């Protein structure tokens with residue numbers, strides 16, 4: 001009988017506590033919902049990627065697992081640049097890039113190649129190269145076709161030419177323009193297309209959202225290439241932006257690039273919180289929320305362009321710990337959707353909210 005009474009009491013208590021617990025959850029939801037720990041950016045309705053660092057993939061298991069878990073597309077942050085792949089005239093060096101491609105293939109991820117032609121990250125053998133116009137043309141063609149050929153069938157798309165414009169909308173006076181004239185850009189696309197006719201080819205640059213003059217110059221170039229039948233398939237908008245950039249500017253940038261009819265890649269997204277380089281700034285909830293709102297509005301606008309043009313969004317780096325921003329500008333900053341401990345930030349939730 002005593003046992004029976006105790007059992008009844010225990011059942012009663014556990015039932016009451018269970019109700020109280022349920023009631024508490026229903027009445028007092030957390031005031032600031034923390035980003036979910038389930039799901040993944042791989043579930044976004046378009047490819048979502050990041051620029052990855054090969055040393056971190058190799059040496060940091062937590063970083064590698066985060067990349068595998070979250071992203072459906074991968075760009076090499078540095079491993080496919082000219083100096084990395086082609087350090088001397090007669091040497092190509094594919095170890096790092098091949099490792100990234102192998103990781104992507106093993107985990108069903110798309111690889112976007114960055115970048116076949118840029119004015120930066122050139123090896124000294126190129127900057128010191130002596131030769132006539134034909135020799136420079138051969139150098140350009142040989143590099144593009146050897147690299148694209150090596151990755152044929154493994155790299156889905158390339159930034160063929162990166163950052164060819166100055167802020168005033170004129171062509172940057174790069175070594176390529178000096179040696180070959182600005183129309184080398186068209187030939188770079190043709191060379192890439194000859195080496196892999198299935199690869200999607202992009203012109204990639206920054207500033208579309210804050211510099212209408214430069215944006216017009218970029219759009220004139222890509223429309224000109226298109227009208228001449230040059231094989232260009234997309235425009236990369238780097239979108240290294242800031243929490244206080246206006247939504248209106250971001251929207252006109254994305255919609256005017258989409259008006260070309262080409263695929264649009266937001267190719268290097270980050271949203272800085274410390275654009276004025278304040279050495280003492282700290283990361284607060286209000287900054288985190290402003291950043292989340294900016295990520296959300298970028299994603300939302302991007303999601304509104306025609307589906308066939310949504311090539312994807314790629315963040316430049318993975319977490320605040322590996323972002324290029326703090327080191328480059330020697331300042332504290334927190335530009336990415338994951339914090340220094342690899343935990344999802346409010347910005348992560350902002351990305352998810354952008355496609356709701």
Ligand code: G3I
Pocket residue numbers: 077078081120121162238268324
């Ligand atoms: O690899 C060497 C290493 O051997 C050496 O010890 C070290 C000492 O400084 O330098 C290392 O190279 C650095 C490389 O990153 C790898 O860490 C270069 O100095 C440095 O200039 C390079 O910076 C990269 C930069 O592009 C230039 O290539 C950044 O990581 C990378 O985030 C940045 O990415 C660019 C995009 O390609 C184009 N759009 C803008 C974006 C941000 O600048």
